[in-house]
Amino acid sequence: LEINTMSLDWGYTDDNGPSTWAEKYPLAAGARQSPVDIDTSKATSDNSLVDREIDWSYPSNCSYRIVNTGYGWRVDTYGDDTALSGGPLSEVYKLEQFHCHWGATNDEGSEHTVDGKSYAAELHLVHWNSEKYSSFKEAASQPDGLAVLGVFMEIGNADNAELEKIISLIPKIIHKGQDSQASFDLDFGSLLPESKHYWTYLGSLTTPPCNECVIWTVFKEPITISERQLEVFRSLKSVGEEDAIEPEEGKLVKNYRPPLPLGNRVLRECGP
Numbered sequence: 256l257e258i259n260t261m262s263l264d265w266g267y268t269d270d271n272g273p274s275t276w277a278e279k280y281p282l283a284a285g286a287r288q289s290p291v292d293i294d295t296s297k298a299t300s301d302n303s304l305v306d307r308e309i310d311w312s313y314p315s316n317c318s319y320r321i322v323n324t325g326y327g328w329r330v331d332t333y334g335d336d337t338a339l340s341g342g343p344l345s346e347v348y349k350l351e352q353f354h355c356h357w358g359a360t361n362d363e364g365s366e367h368t369v370d371g372k373s374y375a376a377e378l379h380l381v382h383w384n385s386e387k388y389s390s391f392k393e394a395a396s397q398p399d400g401l402a403v404l405g406v407f408m409e410i411g412n413a414d415n416a417e418l419e420k421i422i423s424l425i426p427k428i429i430h431k432g433q434d435s436q437a438s439f440d441l442d443f444g445s446l447l448p449e450s451k452h453y454w455t456y457l458g459s460l461t462t463p464p465c466n467e468c469v470i471w472t473v474f475k476e477p478i479t480i481s482e483r484q485l486e487v488f489r490s491l492k493s494v495g496e497e498d499a500i501e502p503e504e505g506k507l508v509k510n511y512r513p514p515l516p517l518g519n520r521v522l523r524e525c526g527p
């Protein structure tokens with residue numbers, strides 16, 4: 256008797272989704288988990304961040320690898336001449352990868368929420384503390400190991416031109432495990448909002464193993480992408496090419512974790 260148990264050990268469906276993760280990944284039940292709902296009335300703008308704007312420098316032309324992780328797309332950036340500093344960060348962090356979270360409809364999809372409001376998607380730029388640690392993996396086991404920039408995405412009429420360079424590669428990585436090498440000049444600056452105003456708090460990876468190793472910085476201003484671009488995200492599959500399933504099955508229509516309690520953590524903000 257061969258039972259087709261083609262199931263991921265964790266995911267976003269009812270039987271392997273966020274409410275089940277703590278069974279196999281105990282850190283998911285920690286007190287410093289992400290994402291959180293950003294209750295703007297709780298944000299404190301103490302002097303520790305004033306004039307400490309977040310600074311980044313990313314190369315304009317670089318070679319990248321985009322991969323279908325089974326949980327979404329991820330661009331690996333070989334972050335040599337990248338640097339993130341300032342804001343809540345005490346050291347310089349290097350960009351390791353960036354990826355996105357989205358939902359089945361446009362009224363959900365972001366991981367962080369603002370006074371209970373969800374955005375249609377959320378971009379994460381993942382950096383690691385290369386001043387203190389010698390690898391991303393080592394940094395991911397440290398409380399100040401990673402710095403992730405969160406950028407809300409809302410639906411607008413226009414395509415996001417920078418994102419289009421990534422979206423044009425998605426048809427090549429429809430199935431889990433597929434990847435595509437591309438060297439394109441990516442202007443990261445335009446993947447970030449104009450305003451550098453942000454909220455920051457101490458949290459975790461929003462997917463298993465949910466390590467509590469992230470200094471989160473979430474920009475207040477969203478960027479816009481088009482409905483068509485978001486539909487391309489939803490066309491990704493969570494299963495490999497060899498998993499014979501119906502064409503409409505296995506689509507990654509959502510890959511966001513709902514918010515966890517902020518608890519007694521401090522939520523700081525920089526800028527109105």
Ligand SMILES: NS(=O)(=O)c1ccc(NCc2ccco2)cc1
Nearest residue numbers: 379381395403459460461462464
């Ligand atoms: N959504 S996110 O930005 O919090 C994020 C970022 C990076 C990882 N990496 C997964 C990992 C790290 C160490 C072992 O496995 C997972 C989640």
Ligand SMILES: [Zn+2]
Nearest residue numbers: 354356379461
């Ligand atoms: Zn993420």
